[in-house]
Amino acid sequence: MSGTIRTLVRDGLWDNNVVFAQMLALCPAMAVTTSGTNGLGMGLASTAVLVVANVLVSLLRHIISPQVRIPVFIVLIASLVTVVDMVLNAWLHELYKVLGLFIALIVVNCAILGRAEAFASRSNPWHALIDGLAMGIGFTGALTLIGLIREFLGSGTLFAQASQLLGPAFSFLEIRVAGYGGALLMILPPGAFAVLGFLLAGKRVIDARREARAAAAATPATA
Amino acid sequence: MSLEQLKENTLYQPLLLGAVALLASASLAWAASATRDAIAAAEARDLRDSLAQVLPEGFADNDLLADSAQVEVGEAKPLTVYRARLGGTPQGTVFKVVGKGYAGPITILMAVDRDGRTLGVRVLKHTETPGLGDKIEIGKADWITTLSGKTLESARWAVKKDGGEFDQFAGATITPRAVLNAVRGGLETFARHREAMLGLPQDGEPAGKAIARKEGKSS
Numbered sequence: 303m304s305g306t307i308r309t310l311v312r313d314g315l316w317d318n319n320v321v322f323a324q325m326l327a328l329c330p331a332m333a334v335t336t337s338g339t340n341g342l343g344m345g346l347a348s349t350a351v352l353v354v355a356n357v358l359v360s361l362l363r364h365i366i367s368p369q370v371r372i373p374v375f376i377v378l379i380a381s382l383v384t385v386v387d388m389v390l391n392a393w394l395h396e397l398y399k400v401l402g403l404f405i406a407l408i409v410v411n412c413a414i415l416g417r418a419e420a421f422a423s424r425s426n427p428w429h430a431l432i433d434g435l436a437m438g439i440g441f442t443g444a445l446t447l448i449g450l451i452r453e454f455l456g457s458g459t460l461f462a463q464a465s466q467l468l469g470p471a472f473s474f475l476e477i478r479v480a481g482y483g484g485a486l487l488m489i490l491p492p493g494a495f496a497v498l499g500f501l502l503a504g505k506r507v508i509d510a511r512r513e514a515r516a517a518a519a520a521t522p523a524t525a
Numbered sequence: 526m527s528l529e530q531l532k533e534n535t536l537y538q539p540l541l542l543g544a545v546a547l548l549a550s551a552s553l554a555w556a557a558s559a560t561r562d563a564i565a566a567a568e569a570r571d572l573r574d575s576l577a578q579v580l581p582e583g584f585a586d587n588d589l590l591a592d593s594a595q596v597e598v599g600e601a602k603p604l605t606v607y608r609a610r611l612g613g614t615p616q617g618t619v620f621k622v623v624g625k626g627y628a629g630p631i632t633i634l635m636a637v638d639r640d641g642r643t644l645g646v647r648v649l650k651h652t653e654t655p656g657l658g659d660k661i662e663i664g665k666a667d668w669i670t671t672l673s674g675k676t677l678e679s680a681r682w683a684v685k686k687d688g689g690e691f692d693q694f695a696g697a698t699i700t701p702r703a704v705l706n707a708v709r710g711g712l713e714t715f716a717r718h719r720e721a722m723l724g725l726p727q728d729g730e731p732a733g734k735a736i737a738r739k740e741g742k743s744s
Contacts, residue, residue: 366541388557
C-alpha cells in the first residue's frame with residue numbers, strides 16, 4: 303500500500319470520518335439509526351452510491367467545467383440513487399422493504415456531493431474509488447455504532463432483523479437482552495443526539511490522548 | 526482549439542449540462558424498463574402475502590389478485606377491492622382503509638365476509654411512535670386480532686376510555702382509536718356498497734368496474 307492510499311483509508315475510517323469528523327450527513331445518521339441493522343443497511347447503500355459517484359465524477363473531471371459542476375454532480379448522484387432504488391426494489395425486495403424509506407434520503411446526503419466536489423473532481427479514478435470505499439466504510443461503521451448503542455439501550459436488542467438484511471445465515475447476530483424492556487427515549491430523536499454527542503466527545507478524547515502521546519514520544523528524541 | 530479554451534465558451538455550459546441530463550434520463554429510462562416487471566412481480570407477491578394473512582385458510586379458492594375491481598364509494602378515488610370466492614360464489618372481500626394516526630396515515634388491510642363480519646385486520650404501514658403506538662402491528666402485540674370476527678352491530682367500535690370494548694395502550698390512545706375508526710368506516714362502506722364490493726349481481730347496474738374477473742374454475 304502506497305502512502306497516499308494509506309492516508310486515504312485512514313482519513314475515511316477515522317481522521318476525516320464523514321460523521322465524526324466532517325459532521326456531514328447527520329440527517330441520515332440521526333433518522334435511520336434506530337437499530338444496528340438499519341444503520342448497517344443505510345451505510346452499505348450509501349457506500350455503493352458514494353463509490354460509483356466518486357468514480358463517475360473523477361472520469362468526467364476533465365470535461366466538467368467549474369461553472370456548472372454542482373448541477374452536473376447533483377444530476378449524476380440523483381440518477382444513481384434512483385437506479386439503486388429501482389434495482390433494490392426489483393431484485394432485492396426483502397432488503398428494499400427494510401431500507402426502502404431511506405434510499406431516497408441518500409440523494410440529500412451531503413457527504414456524497416462533498417466527496418465529489420472536494421476529492422473526486424481533482425483526483426484520478428483509482429484514488430477516487432479508494433476514497434469512496436474508505437469514506438463509505440467509515441460512514442457505515444459510524445451509523446452501525448450509533449444504531450447499536452441506541453438499539454441496545456432503547457429496546458434491549460442487538461442487530462434485530464439482521465437476517466432480513468443479510469440473509470438467514472446471519473441470524474446468530476441477533477441478540478436479545480432478557481428482562482430489559484428498553485428506554486424508549488433512546489429510540490426517539492433525542493436519543494440520537496445524545497449518543498452522537500457522547501461518541502463525538504469520546505473521539506476527541508482519544509485524539510487528544512494520541513496527540514499527547516505523540517508529543518511525549520517526540521520530545522525526548524529531539525532533546 | 527483545446528478543451529480548456531472550449532470550456533471558456535459560454536455555449537459549453539448549457540451543452541454540457543444538457544448532455545449530462547440526457548445521459549442521466551436515458552439511463553433512468555433504461556433502468557425503469559429493465560426493472561418494471563420484477564418490481565410488479567415483487568409487489569404482487571407482497572400483496573398476496575398480506576391477503577393470505579387476513580383471510581382464513583381455505584376461505585377462498587380463487588386468485589384474489591386476478592379478481593380485483595374498482596368500486597365507487599363516494600370518495601375522491603374508487604376503492605380497490607379483492608373478491609374472495611369459493612367455487613365461484615362470492616364469500617367476502619378484502620380492501621384497504623386508511624386511519625388518521627398520531628404521526629401520519631395508518632394503512633390497514635381488512636377482510637370482510639358476506640355477512641359484514643371482519644375476518645382479519647392487519648396494519649400494512651404506519652409511522653406511529655415506536656414502543657407506544659406500534660402495538661397495532663401483529664409482530665409487536667396481538668391487539669389487532671381482537672378486531673376479527675366482529676360486525677358493525679356486534680361490537681362497540683371504540684377504545685374502553687371512549688366507552689367501547691377495545692383496549693387502549695398505555696400512553697397511546699390516539700393510535701388504537703384511529704385504527705378502530707378506520708375499520709368501523711370500512712365496515713360502514715361495506716354495508717353501503719355490499720353488492721358491488723362482493724361482486725354480486727345488482728339490479729340494472731354493473732357490479733363495479735371490473736378490471737379483470739377470472740372466477741375460480743376449480744370446482
